[in-house]
Each structure stands twice: as structure tokens, then as C-alpha cells.
Amino acid sequence: MTTTTPEEENGVKRRDFLYIAAGGLGAVGTAAAIWPFISQMNPSADVLALSTTEADLSGIEVGSELTVVWQGKPIFVRHRTEQDIASAEDVDLATLPDPQPDSERVIKPEWLVMIGICTHLGCVPLKGQGDYGGWFCPCHGSHYDTSGRIRKGPAPANLVIPPYEFLDDNNIKIG
Amino acid sequence: MSFEPKNPAIKWVEDRLPLPGMLHHALYEYPTPKNLSYWWTFGSLAGFMLVVQIVTGIVLAMHYTPHVDHAFNSVEHIMRDVNYGWLIRYMHANGASMFFIVVYLHIFRGLYYGSYKAPRELLWWLGLVIFLLMMATAFMGYVLPWGQMSFWGATVITNLFSAIPLVGDSIVTWLWGGFAVDNPTLNRFFSLHYLLPFVIAGVVILHIWSLHTSGSNNPTGVEIKDKQDSIPFHPYYTVKDLFGLAIFLIFFSAFLFYAPNYLGHPDNYIPANPLVTPAHIVPEWYFLPFYAILRAVPDKLGGVLLMFGAILVLFALPWLDKSRIRSARFRPIYKQLFWIFVADCILLTYIGGKPAEGAYLIWGRIATVYYFVHLLILLPLVGLFEKPKPLPASISEDVLSKKKPAKEEAANA
Ligand code: HEM
Ligand code: FES
Numbered sequence: 001m002t003t004t005t006p007e008e009e010n011g012v013k014r015r016d017f018l019y020i021a022a023g024g025l026g027a028v029g030t031a032a033a034i035w036p037f038i039s040q041m042n043p044s045a046d047v048l049a050l051s052t053t054e055a056d057l058s059g060i061e062v063g064s065e066l067t068v069v070w071q072g073k074p075i076f077v078r079h080r081t082e083q084d085i086a087s088a089e090d091v092d093l094a095t096l097p098d099p100q101p102d103s104e105r106v107i108k109p110e111w112l113v114m115i116g117i118c119t120h121l122g123c124v125p126l127k128g129q130g131d132y133g134g135w136f137c138p139c140h141g142s143h144y145d146t147s148g149r150i151r152k153g154p155a156p157a158n159l160v161i162p163p164y165e166f167l168d169d170n171n172i173k174i175g
Numbered sequence: 176m177s178f179e180p181k182n183p184a185i186k187w188v189e190d191r192l193p194l195p196g197m198l199h200h201a202l203y204e205y206p207t208p209k210n211l212s213y214w215w216t217f218g219s220l221a222g223f224m225l226v227v228q229i230v231t232g233i234v235l236a237m238h239y240t241p242h243v244d245h246a247f248n249s250v251e252h253i254m255r256d257v258n259y260g261w262l263i264r265y266m267h268a269n270g271a272s273m274f275f276i277v278v279y280l281h282i283f284r285g286l287y288y289g290s291y292k293a294p295r296e297l298l299w300w301l302g303l304v305i306f307l308l309m310m311a312t313a314f315m316g317y318v319l320p321w322g323q324m325s326f327w328g329a330t331v332i333t334n335l336f337s338a339i340p341l342v343g344d345s346i347v348t349w350l351w352g353g354f355a356v357d358n359p360t361l362n363r364f365f366s367l368h369y370l371l372p373f374v375i376a377g378v379v380i381l382h383i384w385s386l387h388t389s390g391s392n393n394p395t396g397v398e399i400k401d402k403q404d405s406i407p408f409h410p411y412y413t414v415k416d417l418f419g420l421a422i423f424l425i426f427f428s429a430f431l432f433y434a435p436n437y438l439g440h441p442d443n444y445i446p447a448n449p450l451v452t453p454a455h456i457v458p459e460w461y462f463l464p465f466y467a468i469l470r471a472v473p474d475k476l477g478g479v480l481l482m483f484g485a486i487l488v489l490f491a492l493p494w495l496d497k498s499r500i501r502s503a504r505f506r507p508i509y510k511q512l513f514w515i516f517v518a519d520c521i522l523l524t525y526i527g528g529k530p531a532e533g534a535y536l537i538w539g540r541i542a543t544v545y546y547f548v549h550l551l552i553l554l555p556l557v558g559l560f561e562k563p564k565p566l567p568a569s570i571s572e573d574v575l576s577k578k579k580p581a582k583e584e585a586a587n588a
Pocket of ligand 1 (some may be wrong): 278
């Protein structure tokens with residue numbers, strides 16, 4: 001048999017170049033073809049369009065709470081009492097699992113707005129229960145205080161504060 | 176049999192489940208005739224298209240809603256909102272056409288080279304079963320977007336069964352799950368459209384199992400006689416099939432990116448309306464020859480029977496063709512009849528897309544009659560009377576006799 005692919009210096013053959021060029025192009029092409037199949041599972045345009053929710057605060061009495069839906073998640077809007085605020089502010093931060101002053105968690109102290117999803121594994125905590133007068137998650141026993149901070153139980157972090165702003169005294173826009 | 180894996184993990188599996196050995200045999204050492212042309216690439220392209228349809232279909236099912244009130248809008252949602260939804264839907268819609276193109280070429284390859292003859296009758300039958308399943312799948316898939324063509328296609332095709340005497344109407348009601356094509360029909364079609372491709376995949380495995388039992392036919396139609404005649408599947412045919420795939424993907428992409436609606440019908444972008452039938456209703460192009468046969472007969476039951484008969488008669492092909500020579504290369508008369516038959520099928524496709532009136536009707540009838548005359552009369556007769564050309568003694572001899580002129584040219588250059 002005749003050799004049609006002469007060996008060049010240091011053992012590199014023209015075939016080697018062809019193999020790598022063809023294989024490389026094939027790999028890039030395959031990756032490009034696979035990407036749309038992964039991307040399609042991300043939120044679609046209509047889901048992304050629903051990214052803000054407005055809430056009217058005027059009907060929420062002191063000491064009560066409204067749950068609104070933002071991006072499919074429950075948002076707790078709590079009208080806190082003087083006592084709630086006082087107990088939230090009067091805490092030794094060093095004793096908290098996830099230290100954060102109450103002032104960083106609110107825009108106006110009487111309004112606490114947070115995502116009502118337990119930072120442990122995603123259940124919705126119950127209001128007015130638990131050892132700290134805030135929320136209690138029944139799934140695996142996490143206790144949150146009147147600022148929504150984790151105090152006891154398996155959850156690693158405080159309830160998350162969503163981005164929101166006051167449109168006027170009685171209306172907020174979440175998202 | 177002779178598979179000795181070096182990798183200990185593969186050997187461990189092989190000793191307990193000889194799957195690696197089966198794959199090795201099928202995709203690596205499978206002794207393949209050394210003279211296969213690109214006509215033998217369409218089988219692996221069909222397998223590729225089946226995978227494309229299943230993968231894109233599963234993605235579409237993630238975003239589609241099988242309900243008469245939401246189906247059309249959910250398809251528009253896929254086209255406008257879902258990331259790359261337009262691409263994946265166009266892949267699936269055009270993919271169905273590509274699948275049929277490839278399978279039709281695959282079938283005509285079999286007709287030309289006599290691949291249906293002993294010992295490959297069962298292989299041929301399994302292929303036809305796949306073809307029937309593909310048609311059922313494609314028909315039900317076309318109903319899912321719930322446009323005007325979906326709805327009226329579903330109505331017309333399910334009504335074919337009403338031609339059956341006595342029980343016809345009960346069967347149609349049973350197919351519909353109601354007294355018209357409606358939500359229950361859409362739901363069951365979606366369920367079955369999801370199921371059937373996996374049934375096809377199962378039959379493809381049997382098809383390939385049978386292929387590997389008899390071995391591939393080849394352009395000479397002469398079986399492999401000794402080692403000289405064959406080469407291992409890998410790397411020779413893996414590379415040849417991959418190259419064929421690359422060319423095919425260019426063709427596929429041309430439709431996908433430049434004419435994604437060319438093969439479809441614009442009326443299917445009008446939401447289904449059970450009260451108004453579109454003026455001109457035609458099936459997808461791959462059903463047109465059979466549609467032409469249906470309409471050629473001025474009798475309801477007769478038309479339906481003849482249409483199904485046009486496919487069923489292909490099952491009898493191994494016995495209708497009396498010639499013992501496989502390849503048309505050595506059958507001077509059959510070779511010409513083959514091309515006339517191809518032209519006849521193209522004519523039927525053309526007629527199927529035209530209104531059933533005037534000259535179209537007449538030509539439709541002529542083409543229909545010829546379809547059956549070819550298969551039922553000409554094929555058996557030619558086999559008895561034709562004088563074949565001398566066959567090469569072996570594949571090798573045939574290949575070498577062709578190589579000679581090329582070598583002389585090289586020597587002269
Ligand atoms: C999903 C559809 C199909 C797939 C995936 C498929 C797959 C294959 C593959 C991979 C081969 C071997 C490569 C080749 O010879 O091209 C093959 C061979 C064959 N197929 Fe199919 N096939 C399909 C449909 C059909 C249909 C509809 C028929 C005919 C009615 C058919 C008839 C045959 C025959 C007769 C052979 C043996 C050909 C030979 O060795 O000459 N196939 N098929
Ligand atoms: S999910 Fe709330 S404690 Fe586990």
C-alpha cells in the first residue's frame with residue numbers, strides 16, 4: 001500500500017490536523033444545536049413580563065397581614081404593631097444565626113414586606129406562631145421573629161426581602 | 176462473539192449483560208458490503224430523524240396544552256414566548272417532512288435493488304410497519320395545533336372509517352369520543368402522538384436486528400461470499416453516514432431557516448372553526464399520492480379500500496416479484512419500469528394536491544390504475560420473461576472491474 005499522508009516533522013500528520021479540525025467543528029456545532037434545548041426550559045417571555053406586582057396597603061389594619069402573589073410566590077405584607085417593631089429592634093444581633101438589624105429589612109418600620117418562603121426547603125411559614133411572635137414553619141420547625149429573621153430551627157437564613165418601593169403612602173410596587 | 180473489551184468496567188458489564196458486545200457488533204465490526212453507495216445512507220438518516228422528532232417533540236409537549244380552548248394559543252406561545260420555541264417547533268414540523276423524504280428514498284432504494292427479496296422479506300415488512308406507524312403519527316401530530324387544516328384533516332380522515340359497512344358510524348364515534356371531532360379527540364390524539372414514536376423506535380430495533388441477521392444488500396444484489404467482499408462498519412460506514420448526515424443537514428437547514436412554512440399550509444394558522452370548512456383542503460404533501468388514489472374512485476368504500484390497498488399490496492412484493500435477480504442494474508426491463516413507477520408516484524403526488532375535477536380527475540385515475548398494474552401485473556410478468564444481464568461472480572469482482580479504467584487513467588496521467 002502507498003502512504004498518501006506523509007509524516008511531517010515531530011510525528012504530526014496532515015491527517016491529525018483533519019481529525020482535529022473536523023472533530024472540533026463537529027463538537028462546536030453539536031453544542032450550538034443543544035443550547036436551544038436547554039434554554040427553552042428557562043422562563044419564557046410571557047412569564048418574564050409578569051415580573052412586578054402592586055399592592056394596596058390601605059385596607060391592612062395594624063397587626064394584620066396580607067399575602068400577595070409576585071412571580072408565583074407568596075409575599076407577606078405585614079402592618080406591624082408598635083410592640084412588634086420594638087421587639088424586632090431590641091435584639092442582640094450577635095445571638096442571631098443570620099445577623100441583620102431590623103432597620104435594614106424595612107423601608108418604613110410599620111410595613112414589613114418579605115417573600116413568604118421558608119429559607120430551609122421552601123414551605124410557607126404560618127403567621128402568629130412560633131416562639132418569637134413572628135412566623136413558624138410547620139415543615140421542619142423553623143421559628144422566625146417579628147422581623148422575619150430566623151431564630152431557631154433548620155433554616156439557614158432570614159426570610160428574603162424582595163425589591164419593592166412605595167409608589168405613594170398606600171401603594172407599593174414589588175419587583 | 177469475538178468481542179473482548181479491554182476496559183475492565185465494560186468487561187464487567189459485558190459479563191452480566193452483553194449489551195456492549197451487541198453495540199460493538201452492530202456499529203463496529205458489522206461486516207458490510209464494500210460497495211454500498213449513498214443510497215444506503217437513508218436508513219441511518221431515518222434513524223437520525225426519528226431521534227430529532229422525539230427530542231423536539233418532548234420539548235414541545237413541555238409547552239403545549241391539549242385542550243380545544245388553549246391548543247392554538249399554546250402553539251403561538253411556543254412561537255413567540257418560549258426561548259427558541261420557534262426553532263424547535265419549525266424543526267419538528269419540517270422534521271416530519273424530512274423524515275418522510277428520507278424514508279421514501281429509503282423505500283425506493285429497496286425497490287430498485289430488490290432489497291425486499293428473500294431472505295429480507297421480514298425486514299421489508301418491518302419497514303412497512305414503521306411506515307404505517309409514521310403515517311398515523313404524522314396525521315395525529317398535524318391535528319394538535321388545532322388550526323383549520325388540523326380540524327378538517329382530522330374530520331376527513333377519521334370519516335374514512337365511516338365507509339365500513341354496518342359498524343362504520345359506531346367506529347367513527349368511538350374514534351372521536353363524541354359526535355364530532357372535539358376535545359376528547361384532541362386529547363387522545365395527543366396521547367397517541369406521544370406514544371407512537373416510541374413504538375416506532377421498538378420496531379426500528381427489530382428492523383435493524385433483522386438487517387444484521389441477513390446482512391445488507393448492495394448495488395449488485397449479489398450476497399457477500401467471502402471476506403474480500405466486506406469491510407467493517409466502523410470506520411468506513413460510520414464516516415460515510417456522518418458525511419451523508421452533514422449534507423442532509425444542509426438541506427434540512429435550508430427549509431428550517433429560509434422556508435419554514437413552505438411545506439405547510441397557511442390555513443393552519445387560522446384557529447379551528449367547526450362550522451366552516453376551508454375552500455380547498457389538502458393533506459400534507461407526504462400523504463398526497465394516497466389521497467389521489469382515494470379520490471380517483473367514485474365510490475366511498477371503494478376509494479378507502481383502494482387507498483389502504485395501495486400500501487398493503489407492498490407487503491406482497493417479495494412474492495409478486497418473480498425475478499430471482501435482486502438489483503435492477505442487471506434487469507434491463509425492470510429498470511425502465513422502475514423509473515416509470517417513480518414517475519407515476521410523482522404524478523399521483525401532484526394530482527393529490529389539485530382539486531378533484533376535470534383533467535386532474537382523469538389523470539388521477541390513469542395514475543392510480545398504473546400503480547396497481549405495475550405492482551400486480553407487470554412485476555410478476557417481467558420476472559418471468561426478462562432476460563437478465565450476467566451477474567458478477569462476487570462483489571469484489573464487480574468493484575475491481577469498475578476500478579480498472581480509473582487505474583489506467585492514473586497510469587496515463
Ligand atoms: C423510521 C423509519 C426507518 C428507519 C429508522 C430505518 C432504518 C434502517 C437502517 C439503519 C437500515 C440499514 C441502512 C440502510 O440499508 O439504509 C435499514 C435497512 C432497510 N430498511 Fe429501513 N428504516 C426505516 C423505514 C423503512 C421502511 C419504511 C422500509 C420499507 C418499507 C424499510 C426497508 C428497509 C430495507 C428493505 C432495508 C435493508 C436494505 C438493504 O440492506 O438493502 N425501512 N433501515
Ligand atoms: S421548609 Fe421550613 S423548616 Fe423546612
